[in-house]
Amino acid sequence: MSVDQADDRPDLILVVDDDADIARFVEFNLKLHGFEVVHASDGQEALEVIEGRRPDLAVVDLMMPRVDGLELTRRLRANPMTSALPVIMLTAKGMTVDKVHGLAAGADDYLVKPFDTAELVARVSATLRRNKEAREVSPLTGLPGNSRIRREIRDRIRTGADYVVGYVDIDRFKSVNDRYGFVRGDEFISTLARSLHRAVVSVGRPPAFLGHVGGDDFVIICSPEQIRPLTQRAVVDFENAADQLYDPTDRERGFVELKDRRGNTRRAALVTLSIGVSLSDSTKRITDPLAAIAVASEMKSVAKGQPGSYVAVDRRRSL
Known part of the structure; x- marks a missing residue:
């Protein structure tokens, strides 16, 4: 989307x-x-x-x-x-x-x-x-989109403040659309937006930022000290809320059953979150918004390789 x-x-x-x-x-x-x-x-x-x-x-x-x-x-x-x-x-x-x-x-x-x-x-x-x-606002969540996200990162770069960019998406989101259709899929996206919003508000000042790239992809921008409590709260909140969006039978057994084009049945576990984090501080300054987003997206791919909800933080440093 x-x-x-x-x-x-x-x-x-x-x-x-x-x-x-x-x-x-x-x-x-x-x-x-x-x-x-x-x-x-x-x-x-x-x-x-x-x-x-x-x-x-x-x-x-x-x-x-x-x-x-x-x-x-x-x-x-x-x-x-x-x-x-x-x-x-x-x-x-x-x-x-x-x-x-x-x-x-x-x-x-x-x-x-x-x-x-x-x-x-x-x-x-x-x-x-x-x-x-x-x-540029997402019509589904009302959250600011790509242009506003880049502007927020540029503002933090301009002030010289340490910041992190978190790239968030839903694991096995396709299984939700395949099992229930796109209307139910949009409910999962809206639920994630609300969970992230509650987490963003909970970390207090300085204010963290939440943007919606599109589909099930979101971006968080906050201070380095805020990213751990923010993501921990978001994961717990979303998993609890998302479980309630499944049909009771699927929720109780912990997976959905899907048929492929050949008629074979496969199982997909309930959704979790993958979050990739790029860090800009005194040891590694990221002065390009697109680079900060790209690193966070790369770390999100790393998180995808881990079981359950996972937060992968870029620990690489400038030479």
Whole structure:
């Protein structure tokens, strides 16, 4: 699966506003121009909506009860699963400081109330276009893709910080697709994304990064001290969650049975993870993002040769 693959469905816009009249006005006009719209009355409800659906853009009012627009935007940016979600902030007329605060929190653009239909649609369309071009997001997991992954590595190289790149994929993933079909396969991929996200959040600061290359391939970028606890948690979390996605009979016996083209039956064990890790520190500096990813991918192949879930770390050093 390619992260560049086009999605034919209409863009889904999340409108977050406690003013029902404004929310209806925005929803009506966006639907009129071909967008799909879902509404939340405040930031807390918006977070709950996002858990169940994956909007392409959020139009967020600044002033709301419980979780306001600034706090909602900060939480979206802090969460690897929603960090690339475009946000347009609705601000009061003439309140320049609100615009500044909104942009500082991570909003992509702002609209000053009252606004007309043409400006609303233009801002939404332009922000979607910019973000699709610049942020390349996986339609399945909502995680940033190849361009954003390379940019994250470049940022760490530029600061001179030690970093590691972990390349993650699912062992025997083809057996899942062959046994249950691609819809169930996508559930395994989404489950891995959630497990990795929980692991990334658990290691605290400095914030680790999670990207989705495509298919069942993911990339983690973090500090050297974080990689062991991160991968340990991810493996345990994913294996427990993935086991529940198998049919009860397959789960209980610990394997699936598949027939080859000749009608012969073979067995495939339940899925595990292979993780390859490249390390850039004082003993070996990797100053090219593609090289860092290539080394991690090479070590992932090493991990594939080991039984069960396995993390293979590149221990080679510069001469």
